[in-house]
Amino acid sequence: MNKALNTILLPLMIFSFHSFLNAQTSNETVWFNGLARSYFSRDVLGNTTDTLYPRNSSNGYNLVDLNIHANPIKTIEIFAQLRVRNQFGSFFGSGTNIDVRQLRASGTIKNKFNFSVGDIFLKQNRFTLYNYNEELSSFENDMFKPYRDIIHYENFYIDNRWRLQGLQTDFSLQFDRFIRTLEFDFFITRPRGSTQLGSNTYSPDLILSGGSIVSKITKKLSFEVNYINLFEIPSSGNMNISINNPVYHSGLNYKYNKNNFKISHKLQTGFSERNWLFSELDNGSDSTGFTTRGMFFEFENEFLVKDSSFRLVLGARYVDPNFRSAGSQTRRIDFNTEIQNTVYPFHTNDYIPRPSSAFDLLSDENRFNQDLSGTLMSFNPIYSNVLPYGDATPNRTGFYLSASMNKNQILFSNIKTAYFNEVIGQGTTEKRNFLLLAGDLKININEILKKPKEFSLSFSFWNELTSRDGDVVEELNLNSSHINGFINLEFSKNFYFQLGLKQINASGKEFITQRNEYGVIQNFSLVNYDQSDFIYFTGINYKIKKNIYANIQYNWWGEDLNNPNNPTFNDFNYRRLLFIFSVKL
Amino acid sequence: MRTIKHIIPFFVILFFFNGCTKDDVEGPSITDLYGTFSITDAFLLVNKTPDFSSGDIVKFNCGFNKTIDWKITITGLQSNSIKEISGFSNLIDSNIVTWTGNTSQLPFFEIENCVVELTFLNESDTLRDTLNIIGSNTYQDGILVADFENGLPLDALVSWTPNIGFRTFDISNDDPLLGNSYFKMGGKVNWDWPIGKLDLKLNLSSITVPAEEFYINIGILSDSIDIHTGQFINIMISESTLPFNDDLTPNQAGHQLADIFDATDEVYKMKIPVDWHGWRILSFPYSDFEELSPGASGVIFNKNPKNISGIRIACQACPSAGANVNCPENLDKLVRTDIDHIIFTENSALLGN
Secondary structure, X not given: OHHHHHHXXXXXXXXXXXXXXXXXXXXXXXXXXXXXXXXXXXXXEOOOOOOOOOOEEEEEEEEEEEEEEEEOOOOEEEEEEEEEEEEOOOOHHHHEEEEEEEXXXXXXXXXXXXEEEEEEEEOOOOOOOOOOOOOOOOOOOOOOHHHHHHHHHHOOOEXXXXXXXXXXXXXXXXXXXXXXXXXXXXXXXXEEOOOEOOOOOEOOEEEEEEEEEEEEOOOOEEEEEEEEEEEEEHHHOOOOEEEEEEEEEEEEEEEEXXXXXXXXXXXXXXEEEEEEEEOOOOOOOOEXXXXXXXXXXXXXXXXXXXXXXXXXXEEEEEEOOOOOOHHHHOOOEOOOOOOOOOOOOEEOOOOEEOOOOHHHHHHOHHHEOOOOXXXXXXXXXXXXXXXXXXXXXXXXXXXXXXXXXXEOOOEEEEEEEEEEEOOOEEOOOOOEEEEEEEEEXXXXXXXXXXXXXXXEEEEEEEEEEEEEOOOOXXXXXXXXXXXXEEEXXXXXXXXXXXXXXXXXXXXXXXXXEEEOOOOOEXXXXXXXXEEEEEEEEXXXXXXXXXXXXXXXXXXXXXXXXXXXXOOXXXXXXXXXXXXXXXXXX | OHHXXXXXXXXXXXXXXXXXXXXXXXXXXXHHHHOOOOEEEEEEEEOOOOEHHHOOOXXXXXXXXXXXEEEEEEEEOOOOOEEEEEXXXXXXXXXXXXXXXXXXXXXOOOOXXXXXXXXXXXXXXXXXXXXXXXXXXXXXXXXXEEOOOOOOOOOOEEEEOOOOOEEOOEEEOOOOOOOOOEEEXXXXXXXXXXXXXXXXXXXXXXXXXXXXXXXXXXXXXXXXOOEOOOXXXXXXXXXXXXXXXXXXXXXXXXXXXXOOOOOOOOEEEEEEEOOOOEEEEEEEEHHHOEEOOOOOOOOOOOOXXXXXXXXXXXXXXXOOOOOOOOOHHHOOOEEEXXXXXXXXXXXXXXXXX
């Protein structure tokens, strides 16, 4: 490993020194930042009746992501991220990988047009292009920050943006009459290139393009339109089947101040179309099939106290059952059963695939998705059933309310509630009703006691209730509650003792929707839930600086399936010792 | 008051959304997938004493709480004939599900009592009833070509291979499919393919349906006791505009042959291996027939039922001796491909409904 590092770092240092010397004589600059991480985990089997698997196993790596920023002129930046990763236990340099993780050129032309080429991170709004947070990650109060940081960093989840490769440009105009500003943003990317699927089968290129125009009409009133289209180019493959999914959006935002409040009202609506083009058919003509068209509508009001101590959001939303937006409905976690867990993928002596539990969704970076999907991905209703595809979840109509409060840095609280109905029933004319009740509370005890060292308690509760009336077959009732508890005690300067738990309890009956490759519902699988997922942890966090920490923790995790015939049948539990040393350069 | 001004639009929009709910269903019915099966409307037979010879039909009616695979089985207590009607629905509609007295499995129904059973896939429920046939179906609903009740049709030409050792190209009465007579067609020719043939003259100029909807139905009798395993019937249908039998020159056996089945004419063929025991009614859409000589010069192959001018039903078998020995195991074995009730039907096969 040292050899490999020397091989990489020495030329880089020489290059940077050379660049530094050059930068003294011209305006060229080269600068570096990045991230370094050491990771070690040791997993232990908790269920002693499983005799087919190793009692414990360890895994770990060191990695350095070196970000090189080269500015040949002041307005242009060339960015490259190089990764050197060494897996623990590999023989000298054989287990060391060196990858180019990101490449991008960006800059400004004539001080007016901004552009980026290469790896770009894109977001529009919640109905066209938006990377919604994964389930179970809300209201955690940084309880599992070491895990979440790794998952988000490794999967390029930054500010709810999708990482794509292509070209993006934006510019703005200012006016002195009629309207104040006009801002433009356009992009075109290729989420997937043509790939060979079989000996003579090639998938076509998948393209995502779009644009936004935002105008500040007056000081209070602004208007925006967005367009996005995910489509395949049939001629770039030979499958003769290609998707086309344009989404149109417009919004009107009215903001003003009143007394001690900042108030905004936002009205947004749009529609989508999705179809598949079947080209070069036997009769020589093209045809489109599986066409769906749907609209959405949202009216949202925000009331924010000027000192940000209180915020209230109240809104109503309608999303048509046929509204399809690949950019906003693609999920971070795909519950496709073909995806195996990384840690102990099988269990019991019958060697059956282990179902994903809350811990896998927290820690297994391989379970996460970076590719946009033209069809709705599968989800698990016990983790997320009210809005599994975020605010863009189709077939929902209802209202929502959220509030956050900050009392003198002593008490932080959030409340989130929503009530939605299905627009049309699935498999029956009866419609599901969804109720979300969630809240969290964090108390900084050290602020109460006027002590300098941090000491906080936090607790959160997230409850999703799903019900449907009807006869004995149609009716359903699923209750899923997620509980988080976390104690963070700074027992010595920068040393924190941490204790936490996460528990998901789910009981009731629900039907899992099964769709074909064109998103058409084919079947409903009846599932009766009565299970608990749990993660308990304790550890010490050494926060050396803001971006440098070392964390060691011990986890107990598993799943109780509460099988009525055999209470421990297919239950599983494991333990993990985890060490992370993270440095953000 | 001003607060109310902000709240009112919110409730207006809520009201609007509430009106957006749709009375429709996405996906397959959950009741069909998981519901417990039950009968909602009793199993009813309309007309329990049908006279099918005068055009009577029997109607069936029943309702279920879920869409399911169902099957009605009618069994003749005397003939053992069986008729099956099946479907996938939550309703057996008497306007749609009817029986005209035909059969799914020969022999035909006679004047007899029948048992009717309604069964369901993966369900143990069986509903039963009975009916009494007072007049059986005569299967005349089509263009009858030959039923051999009064001998051979007018202009029919029968021929067989010269010097044939044994032959049965005659009207017979011992085991008819329908009525009292049928045409025995068999014999023994070890050294050649053809045994014999029956040529029939046709005029179908009134037919308007296309080839896909025009069916030929033919009853064929054979047995499986020491029979020739390479026997088959070759059906040829001609759309030739030549006269049916203008050339009166006989063949070597002294028989007249129709002049419209030559390789230079617009002729279509179908080969039917005959390897079963007893009677069977076979039905084929005309569109399934192949061109006899696809490369025939000057012939435009364009199937049109109304242009059919004749049909040839030939009895053939694989040679077991002579210059081309293809089936030596069949040496001296008899060929039997007896026929009865040749009828054309439009839109569906004879036993299709």
